[in-house]
Amino acid sequence: MAVTHHPLPAERAVFWYGCNLLRHGDVLRLTARFLEAVGVDAAPRGGPSHCCGSPTEHNARITEGMGRRTVAAFNATGREKVITWCPSCHMNMADLMVPETPAQFEAAHVTEVLWQRRAALQKLLVRPVQARVLLHRHAGFQPRVAVNDLVSNLLHLIPGLELVAEDEALPGHMCSALAGVPGALAAAHEANLAAMARHGADTLCTIFHSCHREAVALERGRAIRVMNWVHLLASAAGWEFRDEYKHLRNAEDPRAALDEGAEERIGVDVFTQLMEPELRRKPVV
Numbered sequence: 058m059a060v061t062h063h064p065l066p067a068e069r070a071v072f073w074y075g076c077n078l079l080r081h082g083d084v085l086r087l088t089a090r091f092l093e094a095v096g097v098d099a100a101p102r103g104g105p106s107h108c109c110g111s112p113t114e115h116n117a118r119i120t121e122g123m124g125r126r127t128v129a130a131f132n133a134t135g136r137e138k139v140i141t142w143c144p145s146c147h148m149n150m151a152d153l154m155v156p157e158t159p160a161q162f163e164a165a166h167v168t169e170v171l172w173q174r175r176a177a178l179q180k181l182l183v184r185p186v187q188a189r190v191l192l193h194r195h196a197g198f199q200p201r202v203a204v205n206d207l208v209s210n211l212l213h214l215i216p217g218l219e220l221v222a223e224d225e226a227l228p229g230h231m232c233s234a235l236a237g238v239p240g241a242l243a244a245a246h247e248a249n250l251a252a253m254a255r256h257g258a259d260t261l262c263t264i265f266h267s268c269h270r271e272a273v274a275l276e277r278g279r280a281i282r283v284m285n286w287v288h289l290l291a292s293a294a295g296w297e298f299r300d301e302y303k304h305l306r307n308a309e310d311p312r313a314a315l316d317e318g319a320e321e322r323i324g325v326d327v328f329t330q331l332m333e334p335e336l337r338r339k340p341v342v
Contacts (some may be wrong), residue, residue, distance in 0.1 A: 065096060065174055069136045071162070072099035075143035076108055078266050079327050080335075083298045087291045088142065088167060094181055095174035099140055102130070109149040124154035132161045139164045144198040144230045144265060151201070168207035175214060182293035185217030188282070190289070191258040192220065193249055193268055197230030208264050208286045215293040221256035233267040243341040246275060250342070253281060262286050273303040274340035302332070311336035 072092055078085050085101070092099040107127050110120035128150075131139050139162050141147040150164050171178055190212065194205045205226060212220050227245050228234070235241040249261055249272070260282045263269040273283045283303065284292075291298050301319070308314035311333060320328050 064177060067096045067098060068138060070097050070099045070138040070140050070170075071131055071134055071136050072101045072140050072167070073107065073131070073142070073146060074101060074103040075141075075146040076104060077331075078142055079104060079324065080332055081266050081269065081285075081302050082323060083300055083302075084266065084269075084285055084287050085142075087287045087296065087298055090296070091171060091178070091181075091287070091290065091294075092140065092167070095171065095177040097140070097170060097174070100134065100136065106130075109143075109146040109154065120153070121157060124149065125158045128154050128158040128160055132158075137162055138170075140170050141166050142266075144201070144204075148198070148201060148230075166202040166204065166207075168204050168211065169202060172207050172210055175211070178211075178290075179214050182214050182216065182290065184293050184295045186215050186289060186292050187217050188260040188289070189219045189221060189256070189258045190260045190262050191223060191249065191253050191256060192286075193261055193263045193272060194223075194226040195229055195231055195234075195264070195268070196226040197228065197234065199226070204264055208262075212262065212286060212289060215289060218289065218293075221252075221258050223252050223256070231265040231267040232271040236271070242271060246272070246342045250275065250279075250281075260284055260289075262289060270302065270306075270335060271341075273300070273306050275342070276303070277307055277340065302336075305332070305336050308336075 072089055074085050089099060089101055107130060108123045109127065110123040141150065141164055147164065147166055192205065192209060199205055209220060212218055232242060232245065235245055253261060261272060261275065263272055263283065263285050269285050275281065276283055288298065288300060305311040305314050323332070
């Protein structure tokens with residue numbers, strides 16, 4: 058007997074994209090579009106006015122104040138759910154913010170929401186994506202939200218895409234956890250490249266923004282692609298996008314590679330203070 062998938066009712070939520078995803082406006086916009094397309098009215102919130110406090114963890118008083126302000130702002134929306142993107146934001150919400158300021162909403166990661174609404178999502182994924190994909194995975198966030206499994210399941214919805222299996226996951230919740238350990242990030246990249254060669258993969262798929270920033274330079278001089286899982290879903294939906302961060306990271310001169318209006322679109326402060334120093338950094342491998 059065929060199983061009928063009844064559509065889930067529409068819901069009102071907040072899409073909390075955090076601070077660091079501002080570097081990746083294409084991922085932010087595509088994620089918001091997918092949420093809307095599967096029946097979630099998700100009001101976007103993020104940036105310094107809705108910070109989880111992790112950038113100021115060296116100062117407990119400031120961190121606590123930022124967390125209280127953000128939870129209060131979410132409570133004031135009257136929306137029943139806050140959909141997270143960043144693992145740091147998600148963990149800080151559960152461990153630090155809500156214990157201090159009771160929440161009038163539930164929190165869920167975006168991968169959980171899209172998988173719950175996979176019947177609606179799959180209807181969008183009509184274009185085959187010919188790719189043999191290795192998923193860049195970390196172990197640290199998996200006990201909280203099974204993102205490695207959820208992203209893998211979402212990628213399996215894409216026609217034509219072949220996902221190769223690799224047992225080992227990297228330590229930490231994303232690559233920013235490795236950046237401060239001498240040699241750890243280079244070792245992670247080399248492990249991914251070796252796994253791609255073993256499996257004949259042509260595409261490395263990142264889950265989180267920190268990993269994507271660190272991995273896109275692997276395309277230099279190599280016949281591989283680095284794409285975020287949202288990019289792959291968007292490709293299957295036939296939606297146009299440009300990975301602006303990757304374009305700038307792999308340009309000879311990032312500032313010269315900005316097209317007309319790009320600095321305004323990204324944000325002058327975001328580009329100058331956050332992005333440009335990273336974009337000019339020498340790749341670790």
